[in-house]
Amino acid sequence: NAGVTQTPKFQVLKTGQSMTLQCAQDMNHEYMSWYRQDPGMGLRLIHYSVGAGITDQGEVPNGYNVSRSTTEDFPLRLLSAAPSQTSVYFCASSYDGQGGSPLHFGNGTRLTVT
């Protein structure tokens, strides 16, 4: 039972490069989301999806794109990496998009932008 799988685990980018962080879940969860975690800042919501074909912005969406073509996958795209995007990125899913549904997290992607 894999749960939420994120790849890669580590990535180093140069400023201006683009890349896609992958996230897949095998629990048939409707809701998926991306958070970034910075020291002392807790986790901040980047984008989320309440089902295939539906996405919306969170608290800090600038510089990131998402799409949800299947229930299982929710990739996060960095369009033109900036040093301010150096962070640990977590994908999380829950059974539905209703409040009170516990989130299941992947183990994160640690991104460094130089």
Added chain:
Amino acid sequence: SQQGEEDPQALSIQEGENATMNCSYKTSINNLQWYRQNSGRGLVHLILIRSNEREKHSGRLRVTLDTSKKSSSLLITASRAADTASYFCATDPPLKAAGNKLTFGGGTRVLVKP
């Protein structure tokens, strides 16, 4: 912006002692959840308490919620070295808008010394 603020930021105790951490939040909520994060891993859901509940137990965990003070506490009894982790509170907004948009605090780092 952070909805929840944990206190203390760090806590060091001996194995067998109890650990208490607090979370304060700013706006009304439907639910409050506590998560644990081990170093280098994703967050793991521990317990959820609804706004109409005052106390909840799960194994060695006890959570209280005081909506009049907009605060919650997490008590870990008879701590073990394996409880060493960061602990986060997370709240969801009171309005039933789309999305399980949890807002996380900055976390409490707990070190349990053997």
